[in-house]
Amino acid sequence: MNSDNKHLYHGSDWAEHEDVLIGNKEGLEALRFAIDEAIEKGESKTEIGEFLAIRCLDSKYFEKQGNVNTFGSKIAFVLIGVAFILTAFLVWLAVS
Numbered sequence: 001m002n003s004d005n006k007h008l009y010h011g012s013d014w015a016e017h018e019d020v021l022i023g024n025k026e027g028l029e030a031l032r033f034a035i036d037e038a039i040e041k042g043e044s045k046t047e048i049g050e051f052l053a054i055r056c057l058d059s060k061y062f063e064k065q066g067n068v069n070t071f072g073s074k075i076a077f078v079l080i081g082v083a084f085i086l087t088a089f090l091v092w093l094a095v096s
Helices: 025-041 059-063 071-095
Strands: 008-010 021-023
Touching: 008 025, 021 025
Parallel strands: none
Antiparallel strands: 008 021
């Protein structure tokens, strides 16, 4: 297959395909091959459309990728809240 004929894209550039992986027959067949290779070997370096490779990751990777509130983000939210309260207080003092 000629790589110029393989098209595979995330459909987010088109409103009617925004949540869909889209491609032509050649691109989808190349994806099928790349998926089989990634399952077998862990990765396929097959370039298709805008994708440079296909990787097969362990399920644990996705479990730890959830929304994690770190200590730093909690501190940032507290500081933003304090700054907002101080600003509101200063505006109240300036108006009264």
